[in-house]
Amino acid sequence: MRVARITFGLAIIGACLAVSPDVQASLGGSPSSVQDDRVRMQGALRQVVRSGPFTVHEMQSATGVVVREYVSDAGSVFAITWQGATFPDMRQLLGPYFDRYHAEAERLARSRRGHGPLTVDLGDVVVQSAGHNRSFTGRAYLPGNLPQGVGIESIR
Amino acid sequence: MLVVAQHVTPQCGGSGSSSGSGMPQNMVVISLNAGPTNDAFNVPFISVTVCLPGQTSGCQTIDGVEVDTGSSGLRLLSSALTVALPRQKTTSGSPVVECFPFQDGYTWGPVATADIRVGSEQAGSVPIQIIGSSDTPAAPDSCTSSGGAAENTLDTLGANGILGVGIFRQDCGPACAFVGSSNPGLYYACGSSGCQVTTESLTQQLQNPVWMFPQDNNGVLIQLPNVTPPGQVQASGLLFFGIGTQSNNALGNATVFTLDDSGNMTTTFGSSRSPGFIDSGSNGYYFLDSATTQIPTCADIKDFYCPPGTLSLSAGNIGANGRSNTVSFSIANADNYLNLPDSLLPQIGGPFAGYFDWGLPFFYGRSVFTAIEGQSSSGGVGPYFAY
Numbered sequence: 001m002r003v004a005r006i007t008f009g010l011a012i013i014g015a016c017l018a019v020s021p022d023v024q025a026s027l028g029g030s031p032s033s034v035q036d037d038r039v040r041m042q043g044a045l046r047q048v049v050r051s052g053p054f055t056v057h058e059m060q061s062a063t064g065v066v067v068r069e070y071v072s073d074a075g076s077v078f079a080i081t082w083q084g085a086t087f088p089d090m091r092q093l094l095g096p097y098f099d100r101y102h103a104e105a106e107r108l109a110r111s112r113r114g115h116g117p118l119t120v121d122l123g124d125v126v127v128q129s130a131g132h133n134r135s136f137t138g139r140a141y142l143p144g145n146l147p148q149g150v151g152i153e154s155i156r
Numbered sequence: 157m158l159v160v161a162q163h164v165t166p167q168c169g170g171s172g173s174s175s176g177s178g179m180p181q182n183m184v185v186i187s188l189n190a191g192p193t194n195d196a197f198n199v200p201f202i203s204v205t206v207c208l209p210g211q212t213s214g215c216q217t218i219d220g221v222e223v224d225t226g227s228s229g230l231r232l233l234s235s236a237l238t239v240a241l242p243r244q245k246t247t248s249g250s251p252v253v254e255c256f257p258f259q260d261g262y263t264w265g266p267v268a269t270a271d272i273r274v275g276s277e278q279a280g281s282v283p284i285q286i287i288g289s290s291d292t293p294a295a296p297d298s299c300t301s302s303g304g305a306a307e308n309t310l311d312t313l314g315a316n317g318i319l320g321v322g323i324f325r326q327d328c329g330p331a332c333a334f335v336g337s338s339n340p341g342l343y344y345a346c347g348s349s350g351c352q353v354t355t356e357s358l359t360q361q362l363q364n365p366v367w368m369f370p371q372d373n374n375g376v377l378i379q380l381p382n383v384t385p386p387g388q389v390q391a392s393g394l395l396f397f398g399i400g401t402q403s404n405n406a407l408g409n410a411t412v413f414t415l416d417d418s419g420n421m422t423t424t425f426g427s428s429r430s431p432g433f434i435d436s437g438s439n440g441y442y443f444l445d446s447a448t449t450q451i452p453t454c455a456d457i458k459d460f461y462c463p464p465g466t467l468s469l470s471a472g473n474i475g476a477n478g479r480s481n482t483v484s485f486s487i488a489n490a491d492n493y494l495n496l497p498d499s500l501l502p503q504i505g506g507p508f509a510g511y512f513d514w515g516l517p518f519f520y521g522r523s524v525f526t527a528i529e530g531q532s533s534s535g536g537v538g539p540y541f542a543y
Contacts, residue, residue, distance in 0.1 A: 042337045062336075062337035062338050063331075063337070063338055063339070063340045063341070064331075064338065064340075085331060085340060085418070086257060086302075086331075086340035086341075086342070087257055087301070087302035087303070087304075089298075089301045090301055090302055090303035091297065091300075091301040091303070092301070094303065098303065101303055102300070102303055102304075102305075105260070105261065105303065105304050105305045106305040106306065106312075108260075108305070108459070109260065109261055109304075109305035109306075109307060109312040110311050110312060111457075112260070112314075112439075112457075112459060113193075113195050113196050113197055113199075113314065113439070113494075114196050114197055114198055114199045114314060114438075114439030114440075115199075115222075115224075115258060115259070115260055115314065115437050115438060115439060116259070116260065116438045116439050116440055116442050116459060116506065116513070116515060117259055117260065117438070117442045117459070117506065117507070117508040117511075117513065118259060118260040118261075118304060118459065119453070119458040119459050119506070119507060120458075121458045126458075127303070128445075128507065128508075128509050129259055129260065129303065129304060130259045130442065130508045130509075130511060130513065131259045131511070132226035132227065132259065132322070132419065132433055132435055132437075132513075133226055133227040133228055133320065133322055133324060133327060133419070134324060134328075134329065134418060134419060135418035135419055135420060135431075135433070136257065136259065137509075137510060137511060138509075139509055139510075151447055152445065152447050153445070153447035153448055155509075156509065156510045
């Protein structure tokens with residue numbers, strides 16, 4: 001238990017906050033970028049739920065993938081989750097983080113010695129991708145942008 | 157390092173009614189070893205033979221093919237394939253190319269047709285994927301946007317191919333047969349103007365070869381030996397086709413867990429409750445996250461758990477049919493074991509937020525059944541898992 005706390009503490013201390021506020025893609029973006037994502041996914045807004053110091057915008061893409069975007073009161077998207085029979089457009093959802101995520105996934109594929117869920121921890125962003133045929137899920141979050149008192153167990 | 161057994165087999169395409177080797181017709185040996193990359197762990201490999209459709213010659217046996225109960229369809233690396241299998245084309249003559257998503261990456265390559273033989277079981281004219289074919293255009297952005305790694309080479313796929321013997325008859329299903337924005341876009345027509353998403357009928361899609369066998373076609377049974385911790389260099393197990401179709405694949409006292417539409421049961425761990433599934437294509441127990449389990453991930457590889465000492469844990473599986481039982485398992489510090497020369501590591505696990513993936517260590521010392529959707533068996537109509 002103690003070791004786990006230390007691990008996450010270091011991740012937050014080491015987080016990088018260099019995200020431009022006018023980037024029109026979701027993770028790290030402004031609340032309006034949530035709408036951009038929905039339009040790009042040809043999706044439908046299902047619900048907006050207030051939960052403590054953040055708001056969850058839940059939408060469903062045309063392909064049936066349920067995407068939840070977590071917007072802090074400070075006005076930025078600090079986490080995204082997805083669940084569906086296929087992947088959402090991760091290039092759109094991860095925006096400026098996509099290329100680094102993809103590069104690290106490629107590196108891990110050469111070193112993981114078998115298949116399994118993918119955890120990419122780049123310090124300022126963590127992306128987890130998992131599932132099986134016709135059932136995929138995952139989450140991406142910015143450890144340094146989590147509202148105070150919000151743990152990653154809230155992102156699901 | 158590429159290790160591919162190749163030999164022309166004149167009797168390929170024959171009746172397949174007997175193997176001639178004394179082995180039961182519905183059984184093949186699983187090799188648990190370092191595989192064609194020479195570094196795999198917890199990966200089950202078998203040999204698969206492909207032949208030109210309807211031909212009695214032009215066959216090739218490829219070893220180092222991973223057995224995956226988490227997907228459906230046969231996918232072979234182009235670099236491992238020497239037989240020129242006929243390619244599938246759209247009605248307008250464009251090659252059909254697939255972008256197939258796995259949890260950690262995707263495969264990209266053309267759809268071809270082959271007769272498939274595994275042991276003595278045969279399926280005719282089955283659509284398969286040829287991964288990483290040099291004569292296919294690069295994967296379009298809509299394919300790479302899943303974000304995972306391109307797994308089109310031996311070092312990224314970790315096998316010469318993947319034999320998906322999962323719960324689905326087809327890899328995509330009805331969604332890929334629909335026109336319009338609801339199509340998940342697994343199949344592309346790659347014509348002169350580039351690769352565009354195309355509709356693919358159920359019969360054109362990659363098929364789980366098992367349900368196309370004339371017999372023993374309702375699922376598979378995997379039996380792997382018990383493995384004493386910390387590990388074992390190599391071992392062999394058995395893959396049986398059919399459930400309750402022969403004397404060697406009876407359900408016995410196994411519990412049947414029926415599944416939801418996504419192919420999941422429910423797994424409980426402590427106070428958490430999450431979707432769960434059994435997957436021979438995952439090389440560990442992957443479950444929940446550190447915040448929930450209080451198990452730290454490794455400092456270097458976040459894909460694995462690294463508890464200070466080995467943990468004895470238990471979790472409960474509950475089927476959609478309400479059947480349940482409890483599974484005991486152990487998670488050790490992965491950093492202490494990944495340097496061993498062992499290809500069987502029964503106590504390796506890692507995070508999978510909000511889910512429970514019973515990977516290959518779950519199979520050690522068990523008989524695990526995977527029943528195909530819509531197929532009848534002694535345990536009822538699939539899909540279900542049973543153990």
